[in-house]
Amino acid sequence: MLVDTIVQKSGIKSTDTILEIGPGTGNLTKKLLEAGKLVIAVEVDPRMVLELQRRFQGTPHSSRLKVIQGDVLKTELPYFDLCVANIPYQISSPLTFKLLNHQPAFRKNKTLGAIFRQKNVLSLLEKNYKTLQALNLSVGNKDAEMGSSRLGNANEVETMEMDDDDDEDGGADDEMDVEDGDAEGETSEFKNKVLAVLKEGNFEEKRSSKLKLEEFLYLLSLFNRAGIHFS
Numbered sequence: 001m002l003v004d005t006i007v008q009k010s011g012i013k014s015t016d017t018i019l020e021i022g023p024g025t026g027n028l029t030k031k032l033l034e035a036g037k038l039v040i041a042v043e044v045d046p047r048m049v050l051e052l053q054r055r056f057q058g059t060p061h062s063s064r065l066k067v068i069q070g071d072v073l074k075t076e077l078p079y080f081d082l083c084v085a086n087i088p089y090q091i092s093s094p095l096t097f098k099l100l101n102h103q104p105a106f107r108k109n110k111t112l113g114a115i116f117r118q119k120n121v122l123s124l125l126e127k128n129y130k131t132l133q134a135l136n137l138s139v140g141n142k143d144a145e146m147g148s149s150r151l152g153n154a155n156e157v158e159t160m161e162m163d164d165d166d167d168e169d170g171g172a173d174d175e176m177d178v179e180d181g182d183a184e185g186e187t188s189e190f191k192n193k194v195l196a197v198l199k200e201g202n203f204e205e206k207r208s209s210k211l212k213l214e215e216f217l218y219l220l221s222l223f224n225r226a227g228i229h230f231s
């Protein structure tokens with residue numbers, strides 16, 4: 001089943017308690033409960049909450065289901081071993097960020113500086129960063145092609161200026177950096193980029209458990225501005 005696959009890949013030791021975000025009418029919830037899990041479901045839509053309660057009330061599983069009605073971004077999350085979610089795209093970044101910073105509930109009350117130095121966190125972020133860079137490059141190249149075909153050969157100077165702009169914006173040069181850089185150099189370069197964002201907002205020594213929602217969102221905006229995304 002899906003959860004077992006996730007567990008195998010992630011190396012998580014225990015999956016007794018599952019946080020399910022956006023359970024809707026509860027199709028996955030049912031499977032999780034049937035697999036003997038304790039499910040904490042966070043659902044914003046009151047109609048879905050009623051449906052969930054109606055569906056599992058009086059069944060042998062009801063004692064292992066807790067439903068929390070509310071916006072997951074504004075809800076204080078309980079302890080859980082594994083989180084599953086099927087949620088709208090718009091909230092996936094802030095949610096991933098919230099979950100990344102939910103670590104005090106498991107592991108220690110680490111500073112953000114310590115959390116963002118962890119290899120698994122850095123490698124996830126770097127993967128997203130490179131995907132976005134590649135997408136931007138391909139969109140940039142398409143725009144440049146369309147631009148030069150619009151200008152045609154009649155205005156060579158304009159076309160050359162446009163090429164220069166591309167270089168300044170990190171177009172072709174960046175692509176070469178990505179291809180030519182050695183793996184370790186790139187990783188520490190990316191780590192420095194992440195730490196620079198934390199320093200910019202004065203977040204490095206702050207503890208995630210003490211942050212307010214506004215501070216989370218501000219930090220998220222700083223990361224996004226630097227091209228660093230969480231999903």
Ligand SMILES: C[S@@+](CC[C@H](N)C(=O)[O-])C[C@H]1O[C@@H](n2cnc3c(N)ncnc32)[C@H](O)[C@@H]1O
Nearest residue numbers: 022023024025026042043044045071072086087
């Ligand atoms: C794509 S549906 C998932 C449906 C469900 N997995 C199923 O199979 O029936 C997304 C669900 O996320 C819920 N949702 C959207 N935003 C949410 C939020 N901020 N907090 C909690 N739940 C949310 C919606 O109400 C909806 O039930």
